[in-house]
Amino acid sequence: MSRIASTFAALRARNERALVLYVTAGDPELAELPAIVDALVEGGADLIEIGLPFSDPIADGPTIQAGTQRALDRGVTPTSVLRTVGSLRSAVPLVLMGYYNPVLRFGHDAFAKSVADAGFDATIVTDLTAEEADDWLRASRANGLDNVLLAAPTSTDARLDEVCRRATGFVYAVSRTGVTGAGQEAPIEVQFLVRRLKARTQTPVCVGFGVSTPEHVRMVCEVADGAVVGSWLVRALAESWYGGAGRADLVRRIRDLKDATRG
């Protein structure tokens, strides 16, 4: 059983859902990443997605896009991200989230090996659709990595079949037809999408894109196996990581999010 599968099994045994947190590598500074991961785990993160900054993040909303730009301006590269992650020890599974071109540039096998060696448990390649994913899935499977695939409310049943057939770790359900960004209402369409996915797969389903408050998390966790919080955290880190009460405040707010995952 993969580390991610064990995590979901343990959560189920405690009647909890997963709190999945997203942070962009290099925003704040890459050197802070180990301390940030510590704080997220202390707050109660069950899984952590680490975003690999890409120059053209077409699927990300303004908040994560701005964080990506700050990271790139600081000179963050895939190599420096992998080195930093390789140097930290995380008590929870880590998922690398990025775009396909850097994967392609490294080469599938070399990239999968580097990612696994750095201690990641899975990847999400945002712009890699199910029908284009098989070469990458083969390489990452050979290196023991799970593959999280995206499912959208707009996906047809046939497409959800393709996604569910390939996804391991969890399926990432996009909660609304839209890009990431905090401050929106958690949508209703998520319930229908999750139900459609659950009818097809035993793999856990997590919901993201637009989840930013404990209320959102609670709503999502009524139907899904976990909630992904991204933009809110990126903004919180940018605003308060270096502030005096920054870390303690962040841990407290994450604890509120985690509390909302308990049934």
Next chain:
Amino acid sequence: MVTSPDARGRFGAFGGRYVPETLVPALDELRDEFERAWADRDFRAEFERLSREYVGRPTPVTEARRLSEDTGLHVSIKREDLCHTGAHKINNALGQALLARRMGKRRIIAETGAGQHGVATATVCALFGLRCVVYMGVEDCERQKINVFRMKLLGAEVVPVESGTKTLKDALNEAMRDWVTNVGDTHYIIGTAAGPHPYPYMVRELQSVIGIEARSQYLERYGRLPDACVACVGGGSNAIGFFHAFVPDSGVRLVGIEAGGDGIETGRHAAPLTAGSPGVLHGSYSYLMQDEFGQVLGTHSVSAGLDYPGVGAEHSFLKDSGRAEYTSVTDAEALDAFRWVAQCEGLIPAFESAHALAALRKGLFEPGEHVLVNLSGRGDKDMETASRILHL
């Protein structure tokens, strides 16, 4: 020679669809609906009628006697500059707006670099009463102020894009994001032959009228085909539309001219086919300008319309198959040609098209050869920049 994409939307190794899952159903719908429309005699008749009565097609082929004397070549020019709105861009915008109307989508979004595609899109939206939002990099808004005003005058909303390099590629990113969010009621009219399948194929089909007309006009006028066809290549829509009809004519050289900027050796250029490598940008596998880590590089060209780090998938295929050849000319060479063609022929080309014309003086052709150049747009939009650079 492959001229249609395969089931996965690929020309040989190039093309495909690399997009967030949310967009895949919209791309499927677009592919199916375009296939149906393109095979529908009524749709084609309406497209052809408007091309004739509104755009002003067919555009002529003009023999360029003084350019011929200057170069020792036999030069003719396909006059897309005479299209309504001043460039070939309207061929594609018109076709896609008709398609959007057929699909019941009332809101249109577009990206634009030089502003020509934005103006063309705003124009057809006015014609059909569709809402229009155009994304444009702030740097390009500055370079092409007059086109920003034209779009607004035509009733479009122009959204300046501050992200990334603030040029065409970032405008495309923003338009993609808008589409992801509003895919239900919105059609995205990509202005070039790049992007995920079916765009490279659809845009090629809608622009192919350029080469179909030019080939038959040339045959009628000269009783032969040209030795070479030359076009500028940014994303590559005018070039692919121009080349397409000539692809089976193996005796006709197809020459694409990229933006060499300050010179390929300086790294400050926009020439992915000349100096880039294959990768994935904006939903498609094709040549692009990228660093060792796969980050897309910033580009430089005096021409906003060519200032793009990627290129349409079919051009990558034509390059690797050897059917077409690609080279570049610098900003300085393009500006020289801009003035040269204005003063020799009384034709003021767009900066983009000036790149294609500059190729006539690069020693690419044998004396006496028949060369047909696509003049993809006129230079009115570039007057302000030109007047700052050229001190006359």
